[in-house]
Amino acid sequence: MFYPKSHAVIGASASLQKFGGRFLGVLLSFGYGGRLYAVNPQESQVQGMETYARVGDIPETVDLATIAVPARAVPGVIEECLAKGIKAVQILSAGFSEAGEEGKGLEAEVARTAARGIRVVGPNCFGIYCPDGGLTILPGENLSRESGPVGFISQSGGYAIRVPRRASGWGIKFSKAISYGNACDVNECDLVEYFYQDPETRIITGYIEGVRDGPRFFRLLQEVCRTKPVILWKGGLTQGGARAAHSHTASLSGDEAVWDAVFRQSGAIRVNSLEELLDTTIAFLYLPPLRGRRVCVVGGGGGIGVAAADACERAGLSVPLFSAGLQEKLAGIVPPAGASVRNPVDVGGPFPAPQMLRAVLEAVLSEGVVDTVIVSELELARISGLMQGRAQMRGYTSEEIAEVPVDMKNRFGAPLMIVLPVEAMGADALEFEGARRDTRDYFLNKGLPVYLTLERAARALSNLIGYYEHRDAISSSGSGITT
Amino acid sequence: MFYPKSHAVIGASASLQKFGGRFLGVLLSFGYGGRLYAVNPQESQVQGMETYARVGDIPETVDLATIAVPARAVPGVIEECLAKGIKAVQILSAGFSEAGEEGKGLEAEVARTAARGIRVVGPNCFGIYCPDGGLTILPGENLSRESGPVGFISQSGGYAIRVPRRASGWGIKFSKAISYGNACDVNECDLVEYFYQDPETRIITGYIEGVRDGPRFFRLLQEVCRTKPVILWKGGLTQGGARAAHSHTASLSGDEAVWDAVFRQSGAIRVNSLEELLDTTIAFLYLPPLRGRRVCVVGGGGGIGVAAADACERAGLSVPLFSAGLQEKLAGIVPPAGASVRNPVDVGGPFPAPQMLRAVLEAVLSEGVVDTVIVSELELARISGLMQGRAQMRGYTSEEIAEVPVDMKNRFGAPLMIVLPVEAMGADALEFEGARRDTRDYFLNKGLPVYLTLERAARALSNLIGYYEHRDAISSSGSGITT
Numbered sequence: 001m002f003y004p005k006s007h008a009v010i011g012a013s014a015s016l017q018k019f020g021g022r023f024l025g026v027l028l029s030f031g032y033g034g035r036l037y038a039v040n041p042q043e044s045q046v047q048g049m050e051t052y053a054r055v056g057d058i059p060e061t062v063d064l065a066t067i068a069v070p071a072r073a074v075p076g077v078i079e080e081c082l083a084k085g086i087k088a089v090q091i092l093s094a095g096f097s098e099a100g101e102e103g104k105g106l107e108a109e110v111a112r113t114a115a116r117g118i119r120v121v122g123p124n125c126f127g128i129y130c131p132d133g134g135l136t137i138l139p140g141e142n143l144s145r146e147s148g149p150v151g152f153i154s155q156s157g158g159y160a161i162r163v164p165r166r167a168s169g170w171g172i173k174f175s176k177a178i179s180y181g182n183a184c185d186v187n188e189c190d191l192v193e194y195f196y197q198d199p200e201t202r203i204i205t206g207y208i209e210g211v212r213d214g215p216r217f218f219r220l221l222q223e224v225c226r227t228k229p230v231i232l233w234k235g236g237l238t239q240g241g242a243r244a245a246h247s248h249t250a251s252l253s254g255d256e257a258v259w260d261a262v263f264r265q266s267g268a269i270r271v272n273s274l275e276e277l278l279d280t281t282i283a284f285l286y287l288p289p290l291r292g293r294r295v296c297v298v299g300g301g302g303g304i305g306v307a308a309a310d311a312c313e314r315a316g317l318s319v320p321l322f323s324a325g326l327q328e329k330l331a332g333i334v335p336p337a338g339a340s341v342r343n344p345v346d347v348g349g350p351f352p353a354p355q356m357l358r359a360v361l362e363a364v365l366s367e368g369v370v371d372t373v374i375v376s377e378l379e380l381a382r383i384s385g386l387m388q389g390r391a392q393m394r395g396y397t398s399e400e401i402a403e404v405p406v407d408m409k410n411r412f413g414a415p416l417m418i419v420l421p422v423e424a425m426g427a428d429a430l431e432f433e434g435a436r437r438d439t440r441d442y443f444l445n446k447g448l449p450v451y452l453t454l455e456r457a458a459r460a461l462s463n464l465i466g467y468y469e470h471r472d473a474i475s476s477s478g479s480g481i482t483t
Numbered sequence: 484m485f486y487p488k489s490h491a492v493i494g495a496s497a498s499l500q501k502f503g504g505r506f507l508g509v510l511l512s513f514g515y516g517g518r519l520y521a522v523n524p525q526e527s528q529v530q531g532m533e534t535y536a537r538v539g540d541i542p543e544t545v546d547l548a549t550i551a552v553p554a555r556a557v558p559g560v561i562e563e564c565l566a567k568g569i570k571a572v573q574i575l576s577a578g579f580s581e582a583g584e585e586g587k588g589l590e591a592e593v594a595r596t597a598a599r600g601i602r603v604v605g606p607n608c609f610g611i612y613c614p615d616g617g618l619t620i621l622p623g624e625n626l627s628r629e630s631g632p633v634g635f636i637s638q639s640g641g642y643a644i645r646v647p648r649r650a651s652g653w654g655i656k657f658s659k660a661i662s663y664g665n666a667c668d669v670n671e672c673d674l675v676e677y678f679y680q681d682p683e684t685r686i687i688t689g690y691i692e693g694v695r696d697g698p699r700f701f702r703l704l705q706e707v708c709r710t711k712p713v714i715l716w717k718g719g720l721t722q723g724g725a726r727a728a729h730s731h732t733a734s735l736s737g738d739e740a741v742w743d744a745v746f747r748q749s750g751a752i753r754v755n756s757l758e759e760l761l762d763t764t765i766a767f768l769y770l771p772p773l774r775g776r777r778v779c780v781v782g783g784g785g786g787i788g789v790a791a792a793d794a795c796e797r798a799g800l801s802v803p804l805f806s807a808g809l810q811e812k813l814a815g816i817v818p819p820a821g822a823s824v825r826n827p828v829d830v831g832g833p834f835p836a837p838q839m840l841r842a843v844l845e846a847v848l849s850e851g852v853v854d855t856v857i858v859s860e861l862e863l864a865r866i867s868g869l870m871q872g873r874a875q876m877r878g879y880t881s882e883e884i885a886e887v888p889v890d891m892k893n894r895f896g897a898p899l900m901i902v903l904p905v906e907a908m909g910a911d912a913l914e915f916e917g918a919r920r921d922t923r924d925y926f927l928n929k930g931l932p933v934y935l936t937l938e939r940a941a942r943a944l945s946n947l948i949g950y951y952e953h954r955d956a957i958s959s960s961g962s963g964i965t966t
Binding site: 016099162236241320426437440 | 909
């Protein structure tokens with residue numbers, strides 16, 4: 001894999017109030033490993049580095065330049081980059097086609113220069129986050145240094161930073177996250193194509209507002225979705241959203257009906273929020289290529305079972321009634337009163353004996369009548385003195401309960417999902433949240449996906465299954481759906 | 484207000500593994516202020532208390548009894564309570580109509596005894612949480628001791644504890660939260676009627692699975708919704724959910740189409756999850772009786788504006804385009820590039836100068852062209868060294884930004900909502916969450932509602948407005964919608 005070995009920040013400044021100064025600071029703090037050059041004709045030293053007045057003055061080869069100068073100065077700077085033999089630039093500066101006629105002209109000029117032999121990401125973007133290459137976006141100095149199988153493209157700089165930031169703690173690692181802004185040269189098609197070919201990237205995700213070339217994008221999605229899932233959050237499909245998208249990245253968002261068809265026919269997975277994007281990514285990371293929609297929910301409480309069944313069926317999953325034989329078997333395991341064995345299974349309370357939970361899961365999994373088991377809202381985190389007290393009184397701990405689904409996954413190879421909600425939101429209850437996050441990490445490390453609510457788990461699971469159903473339909477119809 | 488001054492726990496035990504033992508422990512630890520009696524013929528001392536073999540042996544008047552003995556023993560115990568002159572009991576025991584034919588018979592027996600002059604809550608319930616009366620539900624020893632204007636009824640014991648537990652930290656306080664289980668005597672109609680008359684309760688909320696008397700419930704909702712909002716989460720409306728509800732509380736859940744009509748015609752507010760129930764309650768607690776659906780979103784980022792507009796319009800709100808005059812005014816305030824003034828307003832970044840944010844909000848609010856302003860995803864919490872660094876570099880702090888919406892609310896009396904997401908989910912990022920919760924509490928204390936996502940804020944706001952729209956329609960049509 002090629003990563004830029006030398007990088008010039010044009011518009012680098014001592015002032016952290018300026019984009020170029022902040023970007024340089026962020027890059028230094030993230031730990032870019034290649035040769036870094038600061039370019040600024042007005043400042044001779046910035047953040048401990050000597051500067052060059054112009055990029056042409058740099059005595060060595062430059063692989064990548066980041067441009068953070070006022071919009072009007074950008075076309076000239078790009079010319080200099082081209083002359084210097086730089087292969088690629090990213091333009092952080094705003095004030096282009098999103099800002100009116102003058103900006104449109106400037107952006108067209110940049111695009112013309114790009115066509116002469118330099119690739120341009122942006123303008124109006126936050127850069128590229130690439131842990132392996134030591135690159136990060138603004139203001140991503142604290143993003144994970146670990147690389148992973150998820151690629152993310154974002155027309156929005158805000159989401160380009162928010163998605164990897166919020167992904168931290170959910171076991172989601174990125175190969176690259178790319179803020180591509182107005183896309184005057186490198187656009188969503190190029191980036192999806194890149195991730196399609198990138199062996200490191202298994203799951204492609206994106207936030208997009210508009211596409212330049214609709215037919216190309218659609219054909220590309222059709223092609224890519226045969227082997228890699230593409231999870232897309234399409235912004236601007238309402239009237240107000242479309243207007244905002246136009247102000248933001250000069251995008252024409254397109255019609256909701258058209259986009260419905262694009263998703264349906266390409267097999268790309270449609271999500272409608274940042275949360276759903278992350279939830280669905282977790283499903284693809286942690287679950288096998290599931291086809292069946294039959295779910296068993298195991299919870300500790302009758303109301304939770306009712307809500308779980310409602311949520312699953314609303315998400316397009318089924319919660320099948322267990323056979324009389326399986327019900328009888330389960331009835332011999334759960335407490336005689338206050339439990340339920342028909343599916344959802346209510347083990348009688350949120351703090352079940354580990355051996356009882358084990359027997360329930362064994363009975364369900366060995367029967368093979370469901371495709372996925374969701375373990376919902378049991379008290380799996382040792383969250384306080386209270387829990388420890390309950391553990392003492394009962395003779396088993398939350399940790400011992402938590403081990404059960406992990407064992408079951410290992411023994412049966414079964415798809416299991418965990419719902420672990422934030423129970424207490426009080427500012428004085430942070431230790432609960434700490435224990436909850438530790439428990440979540442325990443499951444993630446053992447390969448079990450964790451969700452905050454049953455609704456979100458069900459939606460993510462349904463998105464996953466829908467993708468594989470589409471893939472099956474495509475491959476069984478031979479050449480795919482015609483357009 | 485009358486609260487039980489003496490309370491007998493029948494089936495009280497030294498063992499915390501038994502329901503009666505746990506309930507007594509929880510009540511003692513919550514701090515019941517009246518006279519408490521433990522009844523158990525097998526144990527002479529439990530948790531530091533002398534016991535009575537039978538409730539009839541208690542030498543003084545008993546106002547309330549909690550029954551936690553095996554189902555088969557319950558009818559006899561109720562007879563004794565009746566003989567003792569006790570006015571009301573709550574039955575925690577399970578194993579009644581939800582558990583088959585024998586249980587059905589036992590429940591019918593209990594109901595017959597109730598009809599002879601004793602009110603029964605349950606069976607198969609977790610009790611009543613009433614901070615003023617010193618009563619709590621199982622296992623609610625840690626619930627808030629502070630009373631408030633929200634009443635909650637729950638057919639599920641699990642949600643009866645989860646709703647007040649999760650409400651902690653969102654500024655929601657309860658007058659009473661009542662787990663009513665199988666409702667063999669006191670049912671959802673009685674309880675809604677009670678809250679309707681209860682001067683302490685301004686907002687009625689509930690989780691219900693089935694209703695005993697549909698027409699009475701419908702007429703009651705119609706009546707109550709004229710003056711008090713009723714926020715209902717109806718479980719069991721899918722096939723799987725209905726089956727689970729039947730196993731859980733022997734409820735017949737009813738048809739989704741029927742319930743659609745009940746909600747539409749009564750004006751009760753329909754919610755579909757615990758989260759939406761709490762979000763909507765927060766809206767009623769913190770916002771005035773809003774009628775208009777015009778929203779202005781002020782955020783720090785273009786993508787956030789696009790997503791916000793999409794979320795608002797999908798929730799049935801409108802994000803109207805600002806007039807040329809207002810746009811011009813705003814354009815003179817926000818940064819020249821990377822901002823947007825059409826609505827949503829993008830102030831250019833998530834860390835705006837307080838005076839700039841103030842000028843933007845003043846311009847929008849003094850124009851009077853929107854009904855609500857949502858301030859979304861600005862960096863309002865001083866969440867780390869990083870933020871302090873940015874504050875130093877810019878010369879203003881997150882606290883100073885946070886003061887602005889509070890001032891605006893005070894000056895304009897304007898409905899303002901705050902979206903404050905959980906930014907970092909890592910187990911090592913708890914200090915962020917701590918600062919976020921402190922900032923949330925700051926806003927709640929100043930009377931501004933806070934939400935985790937824009938989608939949830941928009942949905943809650945739409946639920947609030949829908950209620951008042953219905954009320955207006957009812958009152959303008961005179962006698963209300965006929966049935």
